Amino acid sequence: MARLAEAEVRFTTERQALEEQHLQRESRLADELAKAKHALEEERLALAGEVERARETSMAELQAERGSIAATRAQLAAQEAALAVRMEEKARELETQLAHQKQQIEEERAALLAQRAALDAEHRRLTESFAREKTAWTEEIEARRQQEEAGHLRRMHERAAELGRLETAEQARLAALRQEIAAEETRLQGQKEEVFNQERLIRRMDQEASWQDDEARVRLEAEQQRLEGQRGEIEQKILELHRAQKKRLVTIVAGTLIGTAAAAVAGFYIKGRLIDPAKLKGQEAWVKYEGERKSRFTAQDWPALLHWCVETDERFQKQETDPVIRTYYQSRIGSVRDDARRAVEGILQGIESGATILPLPEETEKKLRQDLTLVSAWDGLPDERFLLQAKLDLPYLTEQKNPGGALALYSGTVAKKASFVPRLRKELSVTTQGLLEDFLEDHALEKRDELYDSLRALPKESKDSVPRIWLLLHLIQAEKMRSAKPDAENYQRALDAINVAATGEITRDFYNADPEWAKILSGEIPRILETLKPHAQMVRGLEDVLRETAELWKTDVPYMMLADTDAPTQKKVDFHKAAVRLTGNAKAKAIVGGHERQLARQKAAEGDEAGAAKIMAGASKMIREAAAAGEPEGVLLYAEGLRSGIGEQKNLAAATKEALRLKELKHPEADYMLGLCYLEESEETGNAALMGQAQQALETASRSPGSINTASTWYYLAKIYNAKKDNARMIAALESGAKGGDVPSLTMLGLCQITGQHTAPNITLGRDNLTKAARAGSAQAVDYLRKNGAKWKASKIPADRGWVEENGDLLQ
Incomplete structure (x- = not known):
């Protein structure tokens, strides 16, 4: 139920985040549409002014252009209306999809809750039924035993056997019910993954919609540029009209001069005098x-x-x-x-x-x-002169590290003729590659935001002709979000920018066609994750995008980061398992192996020897692999297995060797493990030198600031001091261990204080320490307290009676 509640809370949070993103995107679309309308209105007013001035200078020539201008206006208005309709339809479509998916998820969640409630009810009914039947049979057996102890003994045994069969059957039913619950939880997890995939698809659709909105804006700007070109053509025609008027005047003058010259030539011919034209x-x-x-x-x-x-x-x-x-x-x-x-x-x-x-x-x-x-400035020359100018200047601007000027020149040139896009592909590619190399060098482009806006404003045909423009846009977007103020949304957008570059509809084919994309994009992931890593609370909230990042780029870092948060223990283990699955991470193997080892011991304690053996075999394999890879945690667990014989065949010599290896790796538990190996070996062989080595190692371990076993260290030191008959140091060591909450130290110190061995007797302190040990799970302490409980119950000493009243449950 806790996992279901946690999933429900996370789902509610993610749903609210999706709705907020949807509202933000609607607001952004409305703002962009308003800006486009404003720019369009300004262009219309400017065009109207130009037309009015042209009409005043040459009404006859402009009359023919009025129809064209009106058609252009109508076409532009129609395009604006179509764009608005498309944007509204897209918004409605996204809202409908989101509402439908939310409704489906709510229905599925309600059905799952109903199924879970039914299963819980059935489980309770079976448990209560089994308890009632067991109680009834027990009472009946007891009554008949008292009434017919001799004559009905055989029948009672038969009834007892039948009860055993019923209990076995009920246990089988309970086991089957547990399997059904586990299967249902697996199905719930699968549906959760499906919901996660749907939400990731929605997020990707939002990202791609953003790119499509940018393209619509670019198309509108291109239309405005085309309108500007038409205005230029009108002005050109007015100039041509003026030139035609001048040309007619020149023709009249020239005709007059030619007529005069012809008359002069004729006169010369008449007179017999001829002028050579040369x-x-x-x-x-x-x-x-x-x-x-x-x-x-x-x-x-x-x-x-x-x-x-x-x-x-x-x-x-x-x-x-x-x-x-x-x-x-x-x-x-x-x-x-x-x-x-x-x-x-x-x-x-x-x-x-x-x-x-x-x-x-x-x-x-x-x-x-x-x-x-x-x-x-010459009239009548084609626009190719601007293309040639661009071909000369673009390489120069790129070489001079002026990408902003290069992009401005490129944009102005292709605006004159769309056919210039493929002809300037090489130059644009060189400029883009230079920008990409500069960015990857230190991620600090000069005037980064202005360059980003210039790249986004390029026509889609330009970006498609040089696909690395798309790559650069995603990289700059990711870096902008990464370097912004630490915020979960910024980190999410940074990771989304990289992920969508590889999986988005616009760029997916380019990513698949160019192997360098994967190399460049995957190189950005560690940079983003390293910035995010210190913010553990944000990491927990970004679980979905981190999972997507890990699976897409086959990196274990996101899972290891999630495992380092304050997530529940089982979830941490799941994250480590995912890291092992993706890359075989040695540290994750060691942690999973240690967890599985504990699980196997728990299974064995419950009597499931076969299940315990299977789990232990897998755990030992992972621990050995982690140790072989040089992972300190793996070496520690492997040494412990060799020392204790848990999961490995007991071998103190091999355990000592691994402990020495752990010391070379500078693990904080190295001296502790080495001391235990020396101590156990000295106890088996009676080697006093090993005892001295054990004491030296454990005393060093007691001063290790990074050790989690400092309290336990004092208990083993107390054993060494006891063997050397050093009572003062023994009691001091037990007191240090007890202060750290070590259960064996509390037990041993309490017994010494009650019995007066190795120290002055103090029943009150001793009993308090034994009580703490018993509360912490010491069977030895519980046994001692129960054996002496009757004495303290009968005591007339107030301290004894007060202790009995406060801790009577330990005496049951």
Whole structure:
């Protein structure tokens, strides 16, 4: 019943924790939705302002865009509504699942309680029935024995035999009932494990829902970025409209000039004078640059070609003062832009194919960066120029230990075109790997929280293209929780972050595909557990997640931590058994072996020799294995078995050898065990030298601060002092042992004080010490008190009568 009540309390606590987590998650979702709505409203207002200004400048061109903007608004509103509906549906679904599971658990618990109550009632009925029948038969046998002692002796024996058979049958029924109760408790334990698994699934669903919420937020941000891009396109079209107006004006002017030139040519022809077009100033100036362009294009020297485009534009657009030459360049500017685009594509192809190795020569790269900065303002060039800029700058930022700048540059670049995600995978992978290595080096990333937010904000496609981003997110989350204020929830979230990285729906396939994940994640578990270990009360409250951690990562540390708490003895043994099952932990083997040895002795005392022998064999095997592994507790138990013959064949020489080995291991009980071995061997052989060694070892043990057998040590020292006829030291040793609560010391000291042997007689003190010994379970003390009880009952001394009145139960 106590275990059931404990399970019920733990279940209630865990259920409240789940409900609290659910409410927190709902609150977090509502906050994020409100923030998204606010950001969306601000974007709408900004877009409305931009549209209004665009309408004022060119109403005719923007009329066609109104429909597109309205459609975008409607689509965004629909997406917002759909997102809200999905979030509400998800919340309702989780609430329904949780309510259903709670109802199932409550129903199962009620059924189990009813079954347990029925079993208890049946057990009581059978016990009472058996007691009544036994009493009735006993009374009948006694009555008939008195009435017909001679004539009916044979029949009474038959009745007694029948009573024995009935008692045996009832005992068999009771044994069967105990087996049913044990089976029911096993089934209850299984259902408890099932409830634990369901709660762990719910916790994992919450964790994954959190990640999905993050993805929804990221998608909303991507939509806002797309809307920003559309606004940019509108602005671009307005600029193009202005340029078209200017171009029409230039065309009119150029047409006028061409018409004038044509008229002049015609005049020259009429007059017999012809002007060569190659001599025109604009074309003459262009021809000088055209040759250099062709040579760079033919050689596919794309950085040089891009530099030629920049120099040419600088020469004709800004430095040239002759309006005729500048006008001529306007007819050629399209080809310069085409050459710049081709140069950018050529450089990108070289980098992506591996033909161009980064970093470029310092002077070349410096010039290329300057050229890209200049052409980035040119109209009509594709967004690939930003991709090239990112490919040059991302490695540099990573090398300069500026991951925040690298992630910001990456995010801005992929926001321009989703197709840039796979093309920047290599650069993002290098940045991520650098971050991961820095994190694993000392777990102290600079601007950790900002980096975490930047990584989370990356599109899911980016994180899926470089899966170690997911790994890094889980690692940073775990470290944030571990290093936060000591709190059970923080430690739970830290362990969950590591566990979900291996088992969650989003990351499970990545974990299975990359063996390094297991190595890295499992390396974080000891760090978290070491921080949690000093907080024993928190450890008890985190039993479920610690069990999950132990089973997932095949580590015995969580179970050993749980065993070190103030859990009930049987539960501690279960934790140690789990540690043995997982890793064969030597210390756990020794502890389980010692517990099983005690259980075997209890079985033997109850008369179950076969069961005791089986349990003892398993206990001895575990103790020997722990001792062979060098575990001090195992060596101690093995030495005790060899000395006492319990679980091992008695062998004092081997026991002494193990005790000496225990001393090398600096175990606090080493001198105590060594002294017992020397003492027992000296008693068997009469070797006085061994007696002296025993005295030396036990006196050292009596001063050992870590020994739990200090009180017992004094009893054995008293035996040695008695053998040496040193009464004063013998009595002093017994008094020290009695003060520590050692039962043999209390018994021996009490007898000495009552009888006056080895010390002055003191019946009052002696009887008090014997009473303490009897209360602690000394059969010798109880026997002595009962034999002398009649004398004290008849005594007229007040102290004797007072003792009899207070301790009369010991005389029964």
